[in-house]
Amino acid sequence: MSLDNQIKDTFQRVFNSEPQIIVKSPGRINVIGEHTDYNNGFVLPAAIDKGVYIGISAREDDKIELFSIDYNEKYDTDTTSLTFGPELWTNYILGVTRILSKKSDKISGYNLVVVGDVPLGSGLSSSAALTCATSFALSKLFDLNLSKLDIAKVGQQTEHEAVGVRCGIMDQFASVFGQDNSLIKLDCRSLDYEYIPIELDGYEILLLNTNVKHSLASSAYNKRREACESAVALVKEKYAEVESLRDVTLAQLDELVKPVSVEYYQKARFVVEENERLLKAAEALKSNDIKTLGQLLYAAHWALSKEYEVSCEELDFLVSTVSTYPEVAGARMMGGGFGGCTINIIEKGKSQNVIDKLSNLYFNKFNLNLIPIKVSISNGTHEIL
Template identity: 85%
Template sequence: MSLAEVIKETFNQVFNKDPEVIVKSPGRINVIGEHTDYNNGFVLPAAIDKSVYIGIAKRNDDQIVLHSIDYNESYQTDVASLAFGPELWTNYILGVTRILRQRTDAVKGYNLVVVGDVPLGSGLSSSAALTCATSFSLSKLFDLNLSKLEIAQIGQQTEHEAVGVRCGIMDQFASVFGQDNSLIKLDCRSLEYEYIPIELDGYEILLLNTNVKHSLASSAYNKRRESCEAAVALVKEKYTEVESLRDVTLDQLDELVKPVNAEYYQKAKFVVEENERLLKATQALKSNDIKTLGKLLYDAHWALSKEYEVSCEELDFLVSTVSTYPEVAGARMMGGGFGGCTINIIKNGKSNDVINKLSDLYFNKFSLNLKPITVSISNGTHEIL
């Protein structure tokens, strides 16, 4: 049974009626360009074939009733108060609803069922998939006519206001704008984007989930952002035209930030160099230069680990180990950090060999099972009923 069918069946069981709308919104991978989005830089994500599904229907009163199949939980509030629940999944949905209610009173009571197959805590942006699915389904249900960009921006705003993570736009943009077999080169300042066909001639993408998520992820994320903003402020004192790290050069960092604060300098230097790596990776993809692409991924990982300091022992172990395997062209940690997945570019047909070699080594070192995740590049958020 497909997840869309599971949604429909559960909706009938819980609410004794069919959903009026069913929406599918995918998670994402990001080939390179980490922690650049909230610094107005470049990113290179893609939507994947792991998604969040929402079924929704109007009610005849002002109540909102939510049901999660994955957690086997329900929660109820009313449109006027939109009181957040004790579980985070409810707050993403109600956070979106609150933002839309501030725009229009067209949003009324509704019933909603949610399920997904985006692995939680794996760096595949299940939260962005959930917020985008919510915005899209509410837009359809209440005829709000939200644009794709508005849906992505509402998802980002929800992360900021309802969850307290000051994320950039990448995850939500990829979830909404994804296109089959294409990466999205996104300029996070102008929001101009380009679809780049992904043709890894002779290679495939494999994600390896560490099955860890260290608790400092959210607070550290915000701290890194503050360091970047502080570096920009130091540069801006002399170069008033500077608005973000996108505008900053390494020479300016050496001149104005390095003498003042080593932490700000290190974090800002990473972002400037990560943007450069992404532009080189884009060219490597266009010319099918897998060797150069792979090296850039390795370089990005160790910069994320040693300079931006958002990796962890488990991620470093996986990347360090596969770097000795000739069938692996490149690998790095993916996502906000402190756990989640590595993304690996592996010769076609060799993924199982890599998994078999790594699994015992990983378990012996960390007493954790290594979870491989195969993904394909998919379309973005869309209605399926």
């Protein structure tokens, strides 16, 4: 049964009514450019065909009733208290509702059913998909007239305020602005963006899920951001015009940060060099230079692992192993880190060979199943009912 039909059936069973609106907001991949978004750098994401679906209808009172099909859980609150539930999924939905309620007095009670096919904890941004789907659905239901950028920014603000993850805007932007068969080269400082058609001539994208669940809220994610901000502060003491690592040169890091803190220097240097790798990758994609793109992915992975220190043994094993396979042009960890997926550029038709070779090796080493995820590039947040 399709996910939108699951929502309709569940709505009827739980609320004895039909949803007025059903929306889908996709997860995302990111070809290259990790931990650059909150440093005002560049990213290269795309929306994928897997996402979060929300069905919603207005009530005649101030009660809010939520139901998650994936968790088989129901949670109730009201528009006055907007009390979060014991499970994280309620925080995302009600966090969005809190923010929008402060912006508009139009929001009243509602019933909501949510379901998704983005593997949780895989680094495909299921949380961004959930917040963007919620914003879009509430905007449609209560005529809030939110723009695409409004929706992305509300999603980012929800992560900051309701969940405590000081993320950049990449995940939400990709989820909302996604376009079929295109990557988004996004400047996270100006929010200017360019669609780059993804035509991997003779190659395909395969994600390999380590089955290691990460939680950015409890990880070192925020500490990495603090290190970058501390490096900027050191440079700014001499160069007042500097606002973020986007404005910083390697020479400035060598002069002003390295003598003070090797930790700050290492993290900041990664970000500066990752931006350079991304710009080269964008040009490689435009000229269909898959060999160069692949080399940049490998370089990005080992920098994330050894310099930014956000990888893990499972991710490193996967990337190290596929680097010996001639049919794999490039691979790296994807997402915030500490688990999740690798993204792999593989000769078309040979993904199953890679899966077959890797699966037993991975299970024997970590006693974990390797989960392949095949994705296609899709449109962003949209209404389907």
